[in-house]
Amino acid sequence: MSLHNLLHSASHFNRRDILRVGGPGMLGLTLPKLLQAQNKPVVAHAPKATAKSVIFLFQWGGPSHVDTFDMKLNAPDEYRSKYAPISTSVPGMHVCEHLPETAKVMHKIAQIRTVHHTMNNHNSAGYTALTGMEPPIDDQRLRDSLDLFPAFGSVVDRVAPNTNDLPTFVSYPHTIADGSTTPGQRASFLGKIHDPLFIPNDPNDKNFELSQLSLPSDVPLGRLSDRRQLQQIINRQAKALDESAAAQGLNAYYEKAISMLNSKKVRTAFDLSKEPTELRDTYGRTTYGQSCLLARRLVESGVKFVTVYFDRSIGGRSKTKGGWDTHGFDDTRMFEILPVRHLPITDHTLPVLLNDLEDRGLLDETLVMWFGEFGRTPKINKNISRDHWPKCYTALLAGGGTKGGAVYGESDRYGAVPDRDPVTTGDLAATMYHALGIDPATEIRDTFNRPFPIANGRPVTDIFA
Template sequence: MTPGQALSAELPRLSGDLGTTFGNAKNVIFLWLQGGPPQHETFDPKPDAPVDIRGPFKPIATNVPGIRYCELLPRTARHADKLAVIRSLSTRDDNHDVSGYWLLTGYPYGPGSARQIKPTDWPYFGSIVKMLKPSQKLPALTSVWIPDAMRLNDNVTPAGQTAGFLGKQWEPERFVGDPALPSYQIEGLGLNRDVSTVRIDRRRDLVSQLDRSFARGRRSEALQTWDRLSIQAFDLVTSGKARAAFDLSKENDKTRDRYGRYTWGQSCLLARRLIEAGVRLVHVNWAREPGDSAVDNPMWDTHAQNADRLQDALCPMFDVSFDALLNDLAERGLLAETLVVVVGEFGRTPRINKLGGRDHWGHVFSMALAGAGIRGGQVIGASDRNGAYPITEPIRGGDLTATIFHLLGIDPSGMFRDKAGQPHPITKGEPLAVALGTGPATASRCEPGGDVAFVPPYDSSLLFDTGFDTRLPLVSLARPTREKGWRADPIWSAKTAHSLAIRKDARSVVLGYGLDCPKRGQDSSNRAEGSWRAGGIQESCPLFGQPLRIEAGIRCVLAQEIRNARGGQYTFALEAMGEASSEDEFVNGFLANFTCRLILFRFRNTNKDPREAIELAAREFQPEFGKAGRFSLDRFLGSRGGGVNFSIGNGLGVAVVVEKKTPGQLTFPTNEPHHGAIRIRSVKLDFSAVPRDENNTLA
């Protein structure tokens, strides 16, 4: 008996839903949310817990009465009738490597750390699938892993994602690359242009002749393995099926947009294409974003800025793509034969830390199952009121792998042999019988809640507002807020008109004094943005007859938080011009007394007040009167070496500051209006991540 054969050839004797669902799944799409998604902000909200536990988000109704998800998943809430959500998953371990190992192999690791891959590791469950349930259409691609291997910080590839003691012949096929890039292609899945099918056929004939000569003697297991792999390799490069499956250009733009034009979205679309082509198992790993190798909140590992990362990046990407995948599978008739699993290596701490993040938590977390053999429309298990510990029987990693094996038609209580012929149990867990069935748990439906506008499709832009042409008003810095866009202090009003202030017009923003008085220095295209007349005094100006008094150190701040900040090279640039009642006033009044600066900063606390921020880089600039110019600040923020994370902390931001630099009070006479300011028409923030060191590969 070869390692590819189960020791038990008989189907397990199962009853009830277990019996009717055995082998229901032809395929599996395994969505691995690397980093560890928080249970509170996904499938297990805790609205009655204190705010430092429940977080800033609310629960919403799903399309199944009584089941609620977090409001960050409004599209997923429409599919609750298809989902079996487990809220009592537990590994009791808070390490990425050890907790993830249990879920990916079905066996707990220990003692010690699983950061180092070893040849004695228990096999990844996809390797056992490859051995016991090979694809009939594409046996060489039975188990596929996209778009990257699982990597911890410092590019460490932990245990649990290899064939372990089964040997490299049972490794999953890993295809590293970003399917969202126009240049995406997989090498080695087709013939080279200079190799014809005739030459390939001749080579195949030569191999067959050699096989016949070897057949006269006893063939070793190694030769049998070589035969199997060579046949699969010939079929792979000559059939064209695999190459066609990886070609996303065959999908129309509407479908690609539906999934989201980013790595995760296009990887989910690619998973559907691979399943259609005959791949048995597709593991979609949440890959690191550019710059993720040197920050304190990579992927779903939100040690800092949990709420912002979830709302700005993680949940928009997941919610849109998961919704598209489930709809697409259902429309194509594939959902009934495809098991879809959503899980990460653990959850997050109940209590939010001082950086607004949640730390590692393996004591209880959530996962979701859908598709073939899954009884949707239900929640299985429960956590306590704080989402800290299970209050029902914990579900373990072995139970997850046992459920996958069962639905694929692999007896989870069976055995397999290693390279030395020694028998091993396939898994120690048991299938989740309560999650299995041939129909939904309830026929009741209701209108799902949530607002997709609250979680719009992922936008990769670093700033929410760059052109000032949106209808978003300036937000005051005086109060903590989660509102997006430009924040300013002081905002122009009757109370602030006597000093420095900031005012937003139709297509620009102005920082300076006398903002409601005659303005010179604007070109004709901007006259609608501020009232001015050539010469004379605008008597309707509220400052007319009132003195302007500006004390030393007074400043105005225009700031915006960087969305989804990572470590890397930043270029903050703006287009600005000077304006004033006259050119003389701009030079001798404004520039002589005020300094203008561009700033990159880190928020000091969770209040996110830019006035109290820590400056990371700054540059002074002097715009010209009546002439637009470009000014920029370039700075690398992060760690260029391994082993050190750049702290995103409470978040990063950019600011433009105008501050009085001369001592004493600056007073303007009251017999005529005075105005001096800079007008900013647009800003731009560019980012470039440090390339990842690709030298560290899977052992």
């Protein structure tokens, strides 16, 4: 959502046509009529909000539920985790031995242990987890299209947008993909205006800044009121956009871009240099660690929905990069990889984030969600690792009115299927909207004016205090 990327938000319109659009909008532009659906959302009875904002920590690749939070201590050897369990702050509850700091804050976390869907491929499962909706087919080649549902944050921006001059929906620092870009990260049929403010910059970079919200050095903010000067800037930056592949993931909207260029509040929210060095070290000097710290800054400033992606790729062999997709190979196996990268990063971020939010009085009003697109097979494979498993896995929710230490649902003795209280991804979506005070039955309309409820499920109200 930057001035640099203004015209990418309407890439199906001719650039000159966009600049000629007339009307009473800001500086003569009326892009809302071009980019927004004409029908307003049909809002049902709104529940009482327990959260003002959401931080969604999306664990791309699919963490193993039976090796982290739903360990089956009495399962047969071919199912039982190779990691030892440790006690937590909740009596009788165990987590993986490689999550000692997380164990100390489990009394702040509610678990849903029976999340399930039917998508076995990363792109289709990722879309399902990011939107709460299953696509019509389980296909690894699934791509973004206007037939698919928008991201959670885009829906929130449509039905309950911010009114505080800050973006409603921010995502970073990756565009996730497995071959093709995973759908469900942007606004789809809601229109580009509801895309997230997407930041591809690494928050762990010592020079991290919002280049997306910068002007050419020779143009002061005061000159933005000059229409001719502004059009010259747009033309120059649109040309740069055409030449910059990295910029193509940044969808902008004109009026929001201008307001952000003028907003000290926005710039301050993204300024990690204002955080104490000690706190930055505590979160961990990793891309993901600093992304979690930035998420706290954003919700503290008033951003309503923040999505942080664990990594851009699903992962695989590497102990130094990639997501949770650890099937195992002859030279690198899951149980060797996770303790080196994934589990330590998690243990250096999730508990620190929850404690930091609580110390600042923000945890009660911020819903933190932690889950991926699926879990891993309960039975260990021939590579001493685990494969994809969407039939039952665990989601963590904390803050935002949830009951810390609660466990909803129970998987069977292997962690293979729900044994009690199954929860769909639609139910999970409904739970999140419910926390924000948005009725899950609220309707939005696609490009054919067909109505759809924002969530295909019911909220899991038992996890709320």
